[in-house]
Amino acid sequence: MKLYEKYPVHLSNSLSGEKEKFETITPGFVGMYVCGPTVYNYAHLGNARTFLTFDTISRYLRFIEYKVRYVRNITDVGHLESDADEGEDKIGKKARLEQLEPMEIVKRYTEDFHSMMRQFNILPPNIEPTATAHIIEQINIVKKLIDLGLAYEVNGSVYFDVKKYNQSHHYGILSGRNIEELMESGRELDSQDEKREKVDFALWKKASPQHIMRWPSPWGEGFPGWHIECTVMSTKYLGETFDIHGGGMDLKFPHHECEIAQATGANGRAPVKYWVHSNMLTVNGQKMSKSLGNSFLPAELFTGNHPLLQKGYSPMTVRFFMLQSHYSSTLDFSNEALNAAEKGFKKLSNALSLIKNLNQEKQEGINSELSKQLALLADECFKNMSDDFNTAKTLAVLFEMASRINDLKSGTLKINSIEKIIFTTFKSTYIGMMEEVLGLTEDASINNNLVDGTIQVLINLRKKVRADKNFALSDKIRDDLKAIGIQLKDGKDGEMSYEIEN
């Protein structure tokens, strides 16, 4: 029996608005597509939250023995800023400003994005396709949509005919909109517009003379519209219908709505079984975004070099902080919350290094009550994660487990009194949930052999003076180390350990 059978996953499907049992198209296999970044600028913390969400989801699905293919794209064609017809290509604009080739812009910010992912211990997807590498496929699907009568060409641009599509399907199925309301509200079509209806969206745009990113097509030189790349790449690598499509809440409309329309129009079937949207990171209750000027760059966060921050926080602290809330809720970013997260994470992290060194030598005097309790805790981790990837609830259980680990370490609870199989499961679950599922590794310290050896010398020295009851000197050693950020901890049995504080 696979773990995913023992702990069946339920997840919130944005399409139905309800929590549903997760049943994959092919038993044992999961295909997941997540909208990645547009690489025209530095990625900020709000962006990280979405990728963290799907990192955790893919990690957990693998942990419970699914075979996962995770595809996350890089958008390296400029989406158009402002209005879809007259806007400017973000990558092209940035390239002109910095006097670089568009691909230099793309390269720079892709590297930056990857480095941020690494810092937060967000694993790379299995496939990371780029839009520019799929121009031909995008042209092909546009042709197909024209042939099907779902798209029309005007002056070298091609638009999706939403009204036509809506005759046989429901445009707005994901975001709960209907086409009449959409046509009534918002911007009016002006005389310059090529679109038949304002709800129509571009599949292919003719490149203006100054537009630098351009490719030849049956309709002249141009570039693909915003939405089509995701449809092409998800279909190519995951099939016409796949299990999970993820992304930030702000992509629900129009981006994902358009994806559904294009793909359904072209292939005659709904592209996605479960739509999953992660919610926004907020600052003082407002969405963190570049345009609002309230975004944080990773470097600012780690160093604390930001007007709103009192100090710096480690990547793992931030990761833990984000996992303390459910991905579908907004999460507010503040100093207080980060401070609390730092301390909380430290507790879990300490327990992690402790349990790694805890082993059961022999089994004696079985405490069945304790055994039962520990078995239940391990079980709860899986149940909580399988319940819509509830990392907040899982962390609550891990805190319980951490307390028990401390008890085992201090001897308050006897490690040998636990049933062998239960101890093994308890240990592997704590370590597995922390490191593999939640991606919470121990913070990388400046720890190395030289430092460790030096501290051991001091520890041995201090043991000697303590034995001699020279407390003045032993306190001095401890205080002086503390002053440079090394905390000595005296154990019950005269053992000493240390911890490097950041």
Added chain:
RNA sequence: GGUUCCGUGGCCGAGUGGCUAGGCUGAGCUCUGCAAAAGCUCCUACAGCGGUUCGAAUCCGCUCGGAACCUCCA
């Protein structure tokens, strides 16, 4: 204006009909030469008003407050 979501104890944040969330902070206790760490205990809430129900933070209605999307955004 349209669509949708949220309002939980000092702070952050789970929970969607009956059963302890959890973290941080604060107070006390235990252990310790003293600390630190750790363990234990306490402070116990669901914006307001009304309704449904044997029973509601949880369902329904209204009021107040906040947010997201409808333009690019994760």
